[in-house]
Amino acid sequence: MNIPLDRDKPMALPRQIQAHLERLIHERLLTPGTKLPATRELARQLGVNRGTVALAYEELVATGWARAHVGQGTFVAERPASGAVPAPPVATPVALDWSGLFSRSAQILGADDERSRAVTPIPSSGAVVSFAGGMPDSGLFPTDAFRRVLNQVIREEGPSLLQYYPAGGYPPLRRYLSTYLLRFGIEARPEEILIVNGSQQGFDLIARTLIDPGDFVAIEQPTYPRAMQVFRSFGAQLLSVPWGETGPRAEVFERLLERHAPKLFYCQPSAHNPTGLAVAPETARRLLEVAARHQVPIIEDGFDGSLFYGDSPTLPLKAVDRGGVVVYIGTFSKILFPGLRLGWLVGPPQILERLQAAKQLADLHTSAMIQAAVHRFCERKLLDRHATRVATEYARRRSLLLTALRRRMPAEVTWTEPQGGFSLLLTLPSGMDAGTLLQQAIERGVAFTPGAPFFVDGGGQRTLRLSFSSVAAGRIDEGIRRLAETIKAARARLRGRERIERAVVPVV
Ligand SMILES: Cc1ncc(COP(=O)(O)O)c(C=O)c1O
Numbered sequence: 134m135n136i137p138l139d140r141d142k143p144m145a146l147p148r149q150i151q152a153h154l155e156r157l158i159h160e161r162l163l164t165p166g167t168k169l170p171a172t173r174e175l176a177r178q179l180g181v182n183r184g185t186v187a188l189a190y191e192e193l194v195a196t197g198w199a200r201a202h203v204g205q206g207t208f209v210a211e212r213p214a215s216g217a218v219p220a221p222p223v224a225t226p227v228a229l230d231w232s233g234l235f236s237r238s239a240q241i242l243g244a245d246d247e248r249s250r251a252v253t254p255i256p257s258s259g260a261v262v263s264f265a266g267g268m269p270d271s272g273l274f275p276t277d278a279f280r281r282v283l284n285q286v287i288r289e290e291g292p293s294l295l296q297y298y299p300a301g302g303y304p305p306l307r308r309y310l311s312t313y314l315l316r317f318g319i320e321a322r323p324e325e326i327l328i329v330n331g332s333q334q335g336f337d338l339i340a341r342t343l344i345d346p347g348d349f350v351a352i353e354q355p356t357y358p359r360a361m362q363v364f365r366s367f368g369a370q371l372l373s374v375p376w377g378e379t380g381p382r383a384e385v386f387e388r389l390l391e392r393h394a395p396k397l398f399y400c401q402p403s404a405h406n407p408t409g410l411a412v413a414p415e416t417a418r419r420l421l422e423v424a425a426r427h428q429v430p431i432i433e434d435g436f437d438g439s440l441f442y443g444d445s446p447t448l449p450l451k452a453v454d455r456g457g458v459v460v461y462i463g464t465f466s467k468i469l470f471p472g473l474r475l476g477w478l479v480g481p482p483q484i485l486e487r488l489q490a491a492k493q494l495a496d497l498h499t500s501a502m503i504q505a506a507v508h509r510f511c512e513r514k515l516l517d518r519h520a521t522r523v524a525t526e527y528a529r530r531r532s533l534l535l536t537a538l539r540r541r542m543p544a545e546v547t548w549t550e551p552q553g554g555f556s557l558l559l560t561l562p563s564g565m566d567a568g569t570l571l572q573q574a575i576e577r578g579v580a581f582t583p584g585a586p587f588f589v590d591g592g593g594q595r596t597l598r599l600s601f602s603s604v605a606a607g608r609i610d611e612g613i614r615r616l617a618e619t620i621k622a623a624r625a626r627l628r629g630r631e632r633i634e635r636a637v638v639p640v641v
Contacts, residue, residue, distance in 0.1 A: 134170055136179055146181055150189035155219040158198050158209050165211045169199065237346070238366040245362050262612030263580040266603035267406065267555055273526060274470055275519045282509040287502065294502040300493040302328025302477070303504035309511050310463075310477055317438035318452030319461060321479045327489050328499050330474040332434060335462040336363040338491045339397070339432055342484065344369050349395035351429075353381045355558070355587035355596075357406050360399055360434065373589040374398070376405070380412030383419035390427040397430045403447045404436030407587050407598035408558040409531075409551020411447040418453065425456030430484075433461045437468040439520040441553045442528050457481045460488075465507060467555070468520055473503055527555070530601040530609060537613035543621055548599075555602035558584060560595055561620060564627050567597040573623060579615035 136153045138146055157163040169175075172190060176183040190207045193199040197217040201207050235243070286294060301307065307323035314321055329335050336359070344350065346368025352361060354373035361371060372389050374381040381400050389395060400420075402412035412420070424431050431450060438446040451461040464476035478488055492498070510516055531551055538548055538559070545562035559581075561567060567583040574580060584596030604612060 134175060134178060136175075138179060138181070146185050147188035147192065150175075150179070150181075150186060151192045152219070154189065154193055155196075155198050155217075159219040163209050165209050167209045168205075169193075169207045169209070171206060237368065241366050241368075242362060245365065261575060261578050261580050262604060262608045262615065264556075264599040264601065264604060264612060264616075265580045265582045267582065267598070267600040268471060268603055269467060269469075269523065269555075270526075270603040270605075272605075273523050275515065278515050278519075279470070279506065279510060282513070282515070283502070283506040286505040286509050290505060294505050296501075298498045298501040300327075300489050300498045302326070302499065303501050303508060305512075306504045306508040307477075309508055313511070314463075314479070317446065318448045319479060320452075321461075325479055325482060325485060327478045327480075327485055327492065328504060329476050329478055329492060330496065330499050331466055331471070331476045332462045332464045333359060333363075333476075334474075334492070334495070335476055335478050336360050336399075336432075336434075338478070338488045338495065339460060339462075340364055340367040340369070341491045341495075342487045343396050343430070345396075349389075349393045351386065351389050351393075351395040351398040352589055353400040353405070354589045355407055355584065355593060356399065356589065357401065357434065358586045361589060364399065369396070371589050374400075376408065376410065380410070380416035381420065383416055383423055386420060387423045387427075390423060390429055394427075395429060397432050398424060399432045399434065401434040401436065402450050403438065404440065404551070404553025406436075406554055407556050407582070407584065407596075408549040409554040409556055410549055411441075411443075411552040412450070414448070414453075417448070417450050421450060421454055421456065421458065424458045429458070431459045433459050435461050435463050436553055437463070437520070439468060440524050440527060442531055443552050447552065451479060460484060468523070469507070469510075469516065473507060475499065475503055475507055526606075527602055530604065530606055533606055533609045534599065534601040534604075534613065537610045541610075541613050541617040543617065543624065545624075546620060556598050556600040558587075559597050559599055561597070562624055562627075563595070564631075565620070565623060566594045568594065570597070570619060570623055574616060574619045577615045577619050579612045579619065581616070 136150055138149050140146070142149070154163070154169070169190065170178070172183050172186040176186045179186070190199065190201070194201050194207065198210055199207050200210050301324070304323065306328060307326045310326050311321055311323045329338065340363050344364065344367040348369050349372055350364045350369040351372045351374055352364065354375045364371060372393055372395060374386045374389065376382070380402060386398065402417060404411060420431065433450045435449050435451070438449070441447070449461060451459045460478060460480040462476065462478055465473050466476065478485065480488065534557070535550065543562070546559060548559040549557045551557045561570070567581070568585060571581065571583055582598040582600070584593040584598055587593060587596075587598065601609065
């Protein structure tokens with residue numbers, strides 16, 4: 134432990150040590166129950182005699198900051214005695230003012246606070262049914278099976294997996310993905326697949342590789358807030374392409390390409406977050422044709438084709454991309470565990486080489502141990518088994534959610550019918566604001582994600598996202614009952630206010 138001591142100060146050395154430790158405890162840098170270093174050891178580190186440290190510890194115990202256990206040592210008290218106020222700091226150096234040092238990118242991110250909060254989920258609890266998850270249900274995780282494959286790969290390949298590794302990824306996983314993607318119509322050789330730390334790193338690498346400050350980026354509206362944030366943080370100006378009935382509107386897309394020549398177009402065609410909608414084949418064909426004609430890449434944020442709720446999954450754009458315009462982003466986050474931080478990019482060699490170089494600069498490579506474990510998990514067909522199980526469960530929850538909405542919502546409320554993914558977008562009656570409604574909803578025991586942060590250039594205040602994936606089936610109807618009650622109460626208050634406003638005779 135480093136405790137700066139000033140021998141020229143009038144304050145005695147034991148008091149300086151005591152004051153420093155009190156501050157560390159007060160600021161919870163030393164947490165309750167932590168054992169303080171042995172007096173002999175700390176005295177050696179600080180170059181003082183042992184009695185000096187012992188005196189400091191005795192004072193800490195006397196003032197309630199620490200407890201001494203005979204024969205065991207001195208420990209930070211579980212709860213400092215009331216009235217235990219830390220001594221004033223020994224030296225108060227002028228703290229560095231960081232605010233003037235932030236890069237342009239960090240400033241943009243800081244200003245985008247609302248969007249950051251939107252994607253921070255509110256967990257379900259005993260009291261609150263939370264539809265704000267947007268993530269797989271950890272109660273369905275195949276944790277034991279994964280632990281077993283992790284043990285196996287460490288036993289068999291430990292030394293090479295724990296060494297630095299090539300940036301492109303674990304070759305058997307790239308080969309597996311090459312075959313796996315064929316199921317969804319994507320043809321990619323292993324060397325056309327780059328392993329990354331989740332889709333999120335994919336966005337970052339693509340932005341690094343393609344965007345200069347001031348460039349235009351076309352992006353579907355609404356869309357995933359963290360994708361928006363990445364492109365903006367690289368200085369891009371976002372141009373929105375609104376979703377219509379069948380996907381992002383191709384005629385708007387074409388107009389934007391003609392007027393602004395954006396660097397890329399980002400969309401989620403197969404299971405759109407927040408609506409759960411999928412692009413119709415004819416719209417997909419048009420988007421691809423327009424992009425190829427204008428030579429603009431499409432960044433396709435894919436959702437695993439095993440999780441869909443119609444008769445068959447929508448084909449990814451990448452599967453029908455004849456012009457080589459699509460860079461596909463895939464992830465194990467939704468179908469397996471987000472905590473793996475494991476995803477992949479598929480693209481033509483020309484861009485993939487650049488993305489790999491950017492990846493190498495960012496973090497050298499993705500954990501080979503995790504890649505090998507996931508490969509083993511997939512090869513043993515454990516992923517297929519798990520995917521079948523969760524797809525059935527998520528489909529059940531989606532269907533319960535839709536039934537509850539039909540049964541309980543007032544007539545002016547509308548919502549999307551998800552064909553894939555984990556959520557839907559609900560639109561409130563006119564005049565209502567989802568951000569304001571959230572606090573009232575939490576008080577009634579239900580949570581959701583306000584929709585506004587999913588909208589690129591404002592709007593969406595009347596919308597909210599409901600995720601069904603991590604709400605237990607047995608709580609969905611009750612959660613929607615609470616939400617419907619909240620909406621009805623807010624609507625009644627709104628109507629009351631409107632009546633009063635109408636009744637007030639204008640002064641002329
Ligand atoms: C549409 C979309 N893209 C990307 C991500 C991030 O995924 P990953 O965990 O693979 O980084 C999410 C996470 O919720 C998402 O909803």
